[in-house]
Amino acid sequence: MNKDKTETKDRAINISIKAKPSSQESSKNAESSNGNNVAVNIRNVMFYYGDNLALKGIDMAIARHKATALIGPSGCGKSTLLRCINRMNDLVDGCRMEGAIEIEGRNINDPNWAVNELRKTIGMVFQKSNPFPKSIWENVAYGPQIHGVKNKTELDNLVEEKLKDVALWDEVKDRLDSSALRLSGGQQQRLCIARALAVDPEVILMDEPCSALDPIATTRIEELVVSLKERYTILIVTHNMQQAARVADDTGFMLMGELIECGPTDYIFTNPSQKQTEDYITGKFG
Ligand SMILES: Nc1ncnc2c1ncn2[C@@H]1O[C@H](COP(=O)(O)OP(=O)(O)OP(=O)(O)O)[C@@H](O)[C@H]1O
């Protein structure tokens, strides 16, 4: 079946639109569910690739120790926004960011905050799992080693703890020295999450982490997101509405470089305040 049609059909399942909320109920950012419990504060962020304005003034407050989903059609700027948060866009020639992003009150462009330290605070998991061509043990121990942990027992304990956190330990404990590239796609993705957790981040950014996985591997990652959000702040990009509904406390809908609205997930899927959100979640476009 045509992939777009399948996605559209999937999207429309179980999503019903109720009456419009009052203006007090609607909120363009996550304030309503956050209070002052904000881990990542995005303020009027504009982002340019050369002359192309890819983010048009994003304001978004991401709640601490919750999962926030970012949804929206292809090309609307979801990955760009994620890459702004951990300054990965710095690597793109001719790009420019305006506005401010604060992690726990600290500006990501603070000259006293080295980029490698910033990325210790903000882990990232990509669409396609990307383990290093090293052993399973080395993949998890890599970050802590870079940041100065040398003691082998300490590293062993850390590797075990993080592999347990991602429910991979039982599957790999007897082959920690074998290549990470021999793991299945779902196992590789869980390993990449363990690698991200190993440096003890505050925030984990996930860019469509399940899009290359089968339904069982997807379920395991989703369960992981739900368990990890007790200790980490998670921002997850997904094209799968059901996935957003299952894992995310808050959901933001982006369209053509703008954040159309963001709020509690139930609310966004059942009572969106904006017509564009309603059209998107009911499969009218995208
Ligand atoms: N490295 C780049 N150089 C120039 N333009 C870029 C670059 N990366 C992205 N863009 C442009 O920025 C816009 C936003 O792209 P982005 O990858 O953030 O979208 P997205 O919402 O993540 O889409 P998808 O759902 O397909 O992953 C698009 O118009 C895209 O063409």
Ligand SMILES: [Mg+2]
């Ligand atoms: Mg993307």
